[in-house]
Amino acid sequence: xxxxxxxxxxxxxxxxxxxxxxxxxxxxxxxxxxxxxxxxxxxxxxxxxxxxxxxxxxxxxxxxxxxxxxxxxxxxxxxxxxxxxxxxxxxxxxxxxxxxxxxxxxxxxxxxxxxxxxxxxxxxxxxxxxxxxxxxxxxxxxxxxxxxxxxxxxxxxxxxxxxxxxxxxxxxxxxxxxxxxxxxxxxxxxxxxxxxxxxxxxxxxxxxxxxxxxxxxxxxxxxxxxxxxxxxxxxxxxxxxxxxxxxxxxxxxxxxxxxxxxxxxxxxxxxxxxxxxxxxxxxxxxxxxxxxxxxxxxxxxxxxxxxxxxxxxxxxxxxxxxxxxxxxxxxxxxxxxxxxxxxxxxxxxxxxxxxxxxxxxxxxxxxxxxxxxxxxxxxxxxxxxxxxxxxxxxxxxxxxxxxxxxxxxxxxxxxxxxxxxxxxxxxxxxxxxxxxxxxxxxxxxxxxxxxxxxxxxxxxxxxxxxxxxxxxxxxxxxxxxxxxxxxxxxxxxxxxxxxxxxxxxxxxxxxxxxxxxxxx
Amino acid sequence: xxxxxxxxxxxxxxxxxxxxxxxxxxxxxxxxxxxxxxxxxxxxxxxxxxxxxxxxxxxxxxxxxxxxxxxxxxxxxxxxxxxxxxxxxxxxxxxxxxxxxxxxxxxxxxxxxxxxxxxxxxxxxxxxxxxxxxxxxxxxxxxxxxxxxxxxxxxxxxxxxxxxxxxxxxxxxxxxxxxxxxxxxxxxxxxxxxxxxxxxxxxxxxxxxxxxxxxxxxxxxxxxxxxxxxxxxxxxxxxxxxxxxxxxxxxxxxxxxxxxxxxxxxxxxxxxxxxxxxxxxxxxxxxxxxxxxxxxxxxxxxxxxxxxxxxxxxxxxxxxxxxxxxxxxxxxxxxxxxxxxxxxxxxxxxxxxxxxxxxxxxxxxxxxxxxxxxxxxxxxxxxxxxxxxxxxxxxxxxxxxxxxxxxxxxxxxxxxxxxxxxxxxxxxxxxxxxxxxxxxxxxxxxx
Numbered sequence: 001x002x003x004x005x006x007x008x009x010x011x012x013x014x015x016x017x018x019x020x021x022x023x024x025x026x027x028x029x030x031x032x033x034x035x036x037x038x039x040x041x042x043x044x045x046x047x048x049x050x051x052x053x054x055x056x057x058x059x060x061x062x063x064x065x066x067x068x069x070x071x072x073x074x075x076x077x078x079x080x081x082x083x084x085x086x087x088x089x090x091x092x093x094x095x096x097x098x099x100x101x102x103x104x105x106x107x108x109x110x111x112x113x114x115x116x117x118x119x120x121x122x123x124x125x126x127x128x129x130x131x132x133x134x135x136x137x138x139x140x141x142x143x144x145x146x147x148x149x150x151x152x153x154x155x156x157x158x159x160x161x162x163x164x165x166x167x168x169x170x171x172x173x174x175x176x177x178x179x180x181x182x183x184x185x186x187x188x189x190x191x192x193x194x195x196x197x198x199x200x201x202x203x204x205x206x207x208x209x210x211x212x213x214x215x216x217x218x219x220x221x222x223x224x225x226x227x228x229x230x231x232x233x234x235x236x237x238x239x240x241x242x243x244x245x246x247x248x249x250x251x252x253x254x255x256x257x258x259x260x261x262x263x264x265x266x267x268x269x270x271x272x273x274x275x276x277x278x279x280x281x282x283x284x285x286x287x288x289x290x291x292x293x294x295x296x297x298x299x300x301x302x303x304x305x306x307x308x309x310x311x312x313x314x315x316x317x318x319x320x321x322x323x324x325x326x327x328x329x330x331x332x333x334x335x336x337x338x339x340x341x342x343x344x345x346x347x348x349x350x351x352x353x354x355x356x357x358x359x360x361x362x363x364x365x366x367x368x369x370x371x372x373x374x375x376x377x378x379x380x381x382x383x384x385x386x387x388x389x390x391x392x393x394x395x396x397x398x399x400x401x402x403x404x405x406x407x408x409x410x411x412x413x414x415x416x417x418x419x420x421x422x423x424x425x426x427x428x429x430x431x432x433x434x435x436x437x438x439x440x441x442x443x444x445x446x447x448x449x450x451x452x453x454x455x456x457x458x459x460x461x462x463x464x465x466x467x468x469x470x471x472x473x474x475x476x477x478x479x480x481x482x483x484x485x486x487x488x489x490x491x492x493x494x495x496x497x498x499x500x501x502x503x504x505x506x507x508x509x510x511x512x513x514x515x516x517x518x519x520x
Numbered sequence: 521x522x523x524x525x526x527x528x529x530x531x532x533x534x535x536x537x538x539x540x541x542x543x544x545x546x547x548x549x550x551x552x553x554x555x556x557x558x559x560x561x562x563x564x565x566x567x568x569x570x571x572x573x574x575x576x577x578x579x580x581x582x583x584x585x586x587x588x589x590x591x592x593x594x595x596x597x598x599x600x601x602x603x604x605x606x607x608x609x610x611x612x613x614x615x616x617x618x619x620x621x622x623x624x625x626x627x628x629x630x631x632x633x634x635x636x637x638x639x640x641x642x643x644x645x646x647x648x649x650x651x652x653x654x655x656x657x658x659x660x661x662x663x664x665x666x667x668x669x670x671x672x673x674x675x676x677x678x679x680x681x682x683x684x685x686x687x688x689x690x691x692x693x694x695x696x697x698x699x700x701x702x703x704x705x706x707x708x709x710x711x712x713x714x715x716x717x718x719x720x721x722x723x724x725x726x727x728x729x730x731x732x733x734x735x736x737x738x739x740x741x742x743x744x745x746x747x748x749x750x751x752x753x754x755x756x757x758x759x760x761x762x763x764x765x766x767x768x769x770x771x772x773x774x775x776x777x778x779x780x781x782x783x784x785x786x787x788x789x790x791x792x793x794x795x796x797x798x799x800x801x802x803x804x805x806x807x808x809x810x811x812x813x814x815x816x817x818x819x820x821x822x823x824x825x826x827x828x829x830x831x832x833x834x835x836x837x838x839x840x841x842x843x844x845x846x847x848x849x850x851x852x853x854x855x856x857x858x859x860x861x862x863x864x865x866x867x868x869x870x871x872x873x874x875x876x877x878x879x880x881x882x883x884x885x886x887x888x889x890x891x892x893x894x895x896x897x898x899x900x901x902x903x904x905x906x907x908x909x910x911x912x913x914x915x916x917x918x919x920x921x922x923x924x925x926x927x928x929x930x931x932x933x934x935x936x937x938x939x940x941x942x943x944x945x946x947x948x949x950x951x952x953x954x955x956x957x958x959x960x961x962x963x964x965x966x967x
Contacts, residue, residue, distance in 0.1 A: 119566070119825050160829045165879045172590045174921060176878040177885070178829040181659075191657050214659065214919070225879075307758065360757055394723070396707065403824050404566065406662055415761050416678055416713060424761060428708045428721030429769035432762070433728045436746070440732035484752035488745035495741030505738060509745040514762035515754060 023048045025479035027349035033478065033519050034305050035059075035340055036100035038373030041457075041475060043100075052341060059101040060139050060333055065093035067128040081122050087389035087399040092382050094372040105336055106134035107368070108303035112296075113149050113187055116402040120158040126245035127400045130154040142296060142321075142330035143287050146188065150279065151248040153229045155179070159405065162249055163240045166225045166257035175257060180220035182405050184212055184264065188286050190295045196322075197315035198294040211291055212264040219261040223282050226256025226275035251275035265289055287329060293321035297335060299411050304336075305345045307363040307420045313344040348520060351480040362520040364423035366408070367395035369519075370435065374442060374511055375453065377475040383450020391438050391447070396426035436512045443504045443511075455503045462502035465490035472510045478520075485515050556809050559941050560802060560819045560865040561682070561711065562795070562847070563668075566827035567661065569873035569883050570890035571922075572836060573617070574631050576907055577602040577610040584910035588922065591881045592832055606902045616840035619848035623894055627901035628851070630965040634888035634908050634916070635933050636871060636926030637667035639674055640957040647918055647925055659885040659923070661827070664870045669711035671931050671952050681934045682818045683714030684951040685943055689816045690717050694942065697813025699775045700768075703805065704820040705798040712820055718764070719820075720772045724801040728773030779811040780804065788853040791845040795823045799850040807857050816942055826869065830880035851894060860896035864966050866937060867891045875922020876912055887918060888926035891933065897940065897966050904928070904963045931955045932963055940967030 023031075028047040032039035047055050067089050074080035093103055115121060115130055133148045149155050156162030161179040185191055189211040193201035200208040230247035231237035239252045256275040262268055267285040269278050286292065297317040301309045317338045324334035339345065347355040355361075365373060371392055375382075382388060389399060397408050409425035441447040443455070461467040469489045473481035481489070493506040510516055572594055575585055586593045594614065600621040602610035611631070613621035623629035639653040646652040655673035657663035670677035679687075686701035695701065702712030702719040712719035722728060730746075733739045747770070750763045783804050790800040798821040809817065823842060828835045847865065854860045872889030888908065894900070905928035908916035916924045931952045938951055939962055948955055955961050 119827065160878075160880055160882070163880060167879060172588075173877050173879045174874075174884070176829050176880050176882065178827075181885070185660060191660060191663070210657075217659070218921075359755055362756065362758055364758060364762060404661070404827065410662060412662075414676075414678065415757070416715075416718075417757065418678060419757055421758060421761060424758075424765075425708055427762065427765050428704070429728060429765060429772060430707075430721045430723045430726070432766045433730055433769045433773060434723070434726075436766075437731045440730075444732060482752070482754050484754065485749060488749050488752075492742045492745040496738045501738060505742045505745075508742055509749065512746055513749050514759045514766065515749075515752075515756075517762050518756065518758045520756065 023051065024349070025474060026351055027346075029474070029478040030349055030520075031340065031346075033373070034345065036104060037094040037369065038376040039475065039478075040376050040379070044474075056101070056337060056340070059099065062099040063102060063135065064099045065097040065103055065135065067093075067131055069128055070123075070125040072123065072125050079122060080124050081117070083117060083124050083127065083400055084389060086124060086127055087392075088382065088384075088386055090399055091368075091372065091375075091386070091388045091392075094368070095375055095380060095382060101336070102135060102138045104304065105138040105300075105332070106131070108300055109134040109138065109145065111303065111402075111407050112299055113145070113155070114402050114405045114407045115152075115154045115158040116400065116404070118401050118403060121154050121243075121245070123243075123245060126154040126157075129246060131400075137332070139333035139336065141328070142292075142332060143283060146183075146283055146286065147279075149187070150179075150183070150224075150283075151227070153243065153245045153247070153249055156227065156229060156249050157243050157245075159183075161224045161227055162229050162243070164221070164225050164227065165240070165255040166222065174218060175221035175225050177217050177221040179224050181217050184216075184220065186405060188295065189264070189289055189291050192291075194291045194294040196290065196294055196318045197311035198298045198309075198318070199311055201291075211289070216262070216264050220263055220282075222257040222259065222261050223263065223269060223278045226251050226253060228252055228255075290322075293318035297321050297339070300335065301339050302363065302411055302420070302422055304339055305363070306361050307422060308357075308360045310344060310357060313342055316342055351478075358520075360419055362518050364421065364427060364518050365516075366423045367392050367397040367426065367431075367435075368399070370395070370517065371438070373476075374439065375451070378442065378453040378455065378507075379457070380442075380451060380453045383448075383452070385448065385450045387448035388451060394434060395431050395438075435517070439508055439511045443507055455500065455507070458503035458507060459499040462493065462499035462506075465493045465502070465506075468493055468502060468506050469510075472506060476510060476516055481510070482515055485510060485513050488513075554862075555815050556806075556859065556862045557815070557941055558806055558809075558817045558819065558859075558863045559682070559937055560799075560850070560863060561821065562799075562843070562865060562867050563665075563706070563709075563711075563820065563822040564826050564843070564867060564869040565665070565822055565824040567664075567870040567873055567885055568826040568867075568889065569828055569832060569836070570869070571872060571875055571883075572614055572832075573840075573892070574614075574633075574890050575599060575612050577612050581907070581910055588875055588910060588912060590877050592877045592883060594833075603901075609903070611903070614836060614840050616837055617844045619844050620892065620894070623848075623851070624901055628896065628898060629892060629894040629900045630898050631903050632891045632893060632928060632933055632963065632965060633903050633905040634924050634926055635891055635905060635928040635930060636888040636924075637664060637671075637673045638926050638929040638931075638958075639954065641927075641929075641959075642925055644915055644917060644925060658887060658918075659871065661870050661885070664885075666710055668868045668870070668930055669709065671934050672954070673930075677710075679713050679715050680709070680711035681938070681951055682711045682820070683717060683719065685938050685941060686712065686717045686719075686818060687714040688943055688947050688951065690714075694816050695814045697775065699772060699812050699814060701814075701816060702818045702820070703802075705801050706820055706822040709820055709822075712818065718768055720768065720776075722776070722801065722805075724797040727777055728769050729777050730770065730773070775812060776805070779808040782811050783808050786853050786856060788849055788856050790849045790853070791842070793842045793846060795821060795842050795846040796849065798822075799846050800853075803850060803853040803857070806854070806859060806863065818941075828873065828882045829878055829884060830882040832873075832877075832882045847894065854896070862897070864893065864895040864897055864937060864940060866893045866933075872924065875910065875917075875924070876920075884921070886921075886923035888916075888924035888928075893937075893965050895966070899965055902965070904965045928963065929954075929958050932958050932961055935961055936963040936965060936967065 029039040159179040164176045192208040227249040229241040232244040260271040320338040324331035413425040461471045492509045493502040496502045598615045599612035603625040637655045671681040700720040704721040790796040854863045873883035908924040
């Protein structure tokens with residue numbers, strides 16, 4: 001049936017004037033599993049009609065999602081800290097808003113540039129503006145993200161750049177090292193110098209070469225002195241304002257350390273500069289570090305496509321990060337295009353082809369991708385009282401509440417066999433069984449009071465177990481469900497009495513399977 | 521042992537028999553409780569500033585502490601009354617750790633001073649002149665956490681020290697059950713990953729059992745399909761890894777649920793905090809060790825939020841009561857169960873923090889830290905190892921801010937615990953591969 005459809009579609013195209021060959025179901029759905037929160041029949045058909053290039057252009061132009069602003073003070077007169085409305089809106093966007101690629105990239109960036117309500121920013125109103133940095137710059141320039149985050153008051157609070165005054169002249173204190181250290185280690189360079197293909201630079205003794213030595217951190221801490229929170233409305237702007245999370249931080253020069261700083265890469269920030277001058281010079285120096293391209297690109301590839309990209313794949317994307325073809329460095333629109341259209345990303349589009357590296361390809365769906373993917377495929381609607389965010393939290397992804405600046409999971413987390421498998425850091429025995437319980441609740445109507453799923457399309461096929469399995473394969477398995485899964489899906493369906501029970505059982509077996517949990 | 525776990529490395533052919541093994545068949549032979557021993561790790565994530573956990577109260581030390589710590593120095597009014605150690609020296613604990621101070625006084629709690637990751641013993645001169653090997657990526661949270669958990673200070677270790685201890689226990693068939701030796705109530709953690717054993721993680725208060733099944737034909741067909749698929753080999757390593765976690769979960773769920781059905785209700789009240797819930801769950805599982813067939817177990821709990829670059833005193837005033845209240849409740853629960861001498865609880869943390877404050881009344885990442893060990897078998901009321909000299913740029917400082925170079929290694933700390941736990945000297949090198957680098961390997965605080 002699948003072959004027939006493809007052949008038919010090709011025939012239709014051949015009557016038109018377009019030269020673009022139609023994408024197979026498999027190619028379209030695979031691409032959408034990498035570039036959206038999960039394929040749906042409508043999105044598969046749309047991509048097949050548009051082709052990847054046109055689809056990407058449309059996505060780059062789209063910016064439709066938002067998170068609702070939150071009150072500073074709640075109805076009881078206390079600081080408003082509840083994040084549930086923001087978290088629910090995030091899921092609602094994932095399920096229904098059309099700017100899917102922008103959302104996926106923004107989320108990946110937010111998992112690199114972490115600000116969390118745990119251990120810092122209590123106020124809920126801080127998070128929508130912080131998240132908009134990634135939404136609005138998802139296809140922009142990486143340097144703009146570095147600068148916007150650096151001056152964002154939520155990050156200022158979280159990693160203590162706000163009110164980081166220069167050291168007390170008595171020598172009894174030092175400038176705070178927190179933002180300086182994590183900006184380098186987590187957001188831009190990592191600990192080890194990388195070649196363009198992501199492999200470590202090694203010295204003559206084959207030891208990795210660090211991106212900076214320990215003496216750099218106290219110097220970098222001095223670079224980031226002198227900034228304070230924006231003044232809250234009706235508050236006088238002072239030198240060390242209390243936390244306020246709308247707008248950008250500003251510099252107070254007498255709190256800035258004007259001495260000379262020796263930073264990473266042998267760069268020197270000269271004495272006598274303003275806080276703003278120090279900042280701009282440091283960010284320019286950062287952009288010139290060759291390690292940044294592979295450091296950032298590998299993580300974006302891992303979030304969107306595969307946990308273990310080949311050095312060649314990383315190298316091709318890094319090259320685009322360094323120069324988008326027009327001499328611009330850090331152009332994320334070009335980087336995302338390179339990631340999603342790379343031959344390694346697309347190699348599995350033709351399932352019959354034996355592709356190199358297939359055994360280590362793909363990545364485990366992180367909890368939010370798992371939940372969103374299932375609900376999109378089941379045409380779900382979230383109600384106002386949806387508890388979807390609590391399920392994500394219990395699986396290890398409490399939105400905007402990562403346990404630390406090290407995010408929900410480490411890009412360096414490995415399986416015992418040494419393969420990179422970042423999302424597996426969350427996949428404990430407890431999480432594995434809870435994922436199956438969530439599937440059970442979704443399918444049998446017990447997820448929460450207001451979330452509704454629509455199984456009718458599957459129940460309509462339930463008269464024939466093969467057709468039912470094929471309909472599940474189309475939405476959830478890139479129309480290429482492995483034979484072993486098909487066999488068990490059919491067996492589970494055939495043991496049920498009603499059409500609905502057959503659809504439920506078949507979907508349960510399919511969606512709890514590791515073949516679904518791991519995006520191939 | 522016909523292990524139902526760890527099948528990935530052994531090849532997928534074994535999983536069929538494992539997953540299809542009838543559930544509920546547990547070893548009937550119960551262990552003698554007096555032979556039971558458990559280690560309980562409480563990891564303080566973020567790098568606890570242990571300079572303020574325990575403070576030496578002799579005049580010289582306390583004066584240096586007060587001067588150099590500035591805004592971070594606790595006045596005597598915010599410390600417990602000094603407690604004399606066995607050797608007669610006065611120490612105070614943070615004022616929010618009163619029960620732990622009392623346990624130090626009653627010799628049920630020991631302090632291991634200035635312990636941290638090392639490749640070999642190291643002096644300030646050697647460190648500053650790069651004349652001796654040092655741990656990778658010092659002062660980085662992620663690296664130092666893993667070095668504490670693996671007891672390997674250089675390079676990537678795929679296993680943790682507790683996981684390697686679990687490997688030994690499993691290989692020697694010391695437990696009558698193949699339920700995992702290492703159980704985390706705080707998610708996946710490298711500390712418990714062994715070369716031949718895999719940990720289990722439990723969410724406190726929640727069953728691992730799959731929900732939504734009954735004895736109907738349709739329900740059983742669904743379960744059978746799920747179970748059968750765990751044995752399917754599609755040739756993709758991540759799929760196999762996910763299958764392994766799920767198969768482990770299902771096997772462990774049945775064993776744990778059966779055993780916990782017989783758990784006594786503890787009279788001890790645990791605080792309603794995350795750490796309280798974790799330790800409550802650990803105490804419940806310990807109470808059924810006999811039904812589980814376990815005579816050796818290692819547990820892992822954690823509390824985060826210790827990365828106190830600013831506002832440290834306020835943060836400690838929130839976190840330390842949680843530590844104090846959960847640990848004392850847990851210790852009382854082991855007494856209630858008659859197991860106090862069979863359970864040793866110990867702390868770990870990424871690192872301690874700079875003695876010199878930041879401008880925001882906090883402290884930055886440092887190195888050697890003070891850790892606490894408590895239990896009925898602990899030779900408490902003593903300081904093991906040495907406190908650093910409180911002097912910036914002094915003999916113990918790595919640089920100028922009071923980042924203490926450890927004078928005791930994680931390897932020694934872990935080996936002392938593992939030795940009491942039952943790892944013989946002959947097997948210690950397989951658990952702590954660099955132990956021979958440290959003279960006087962074991963510290964004697966327990967066992």
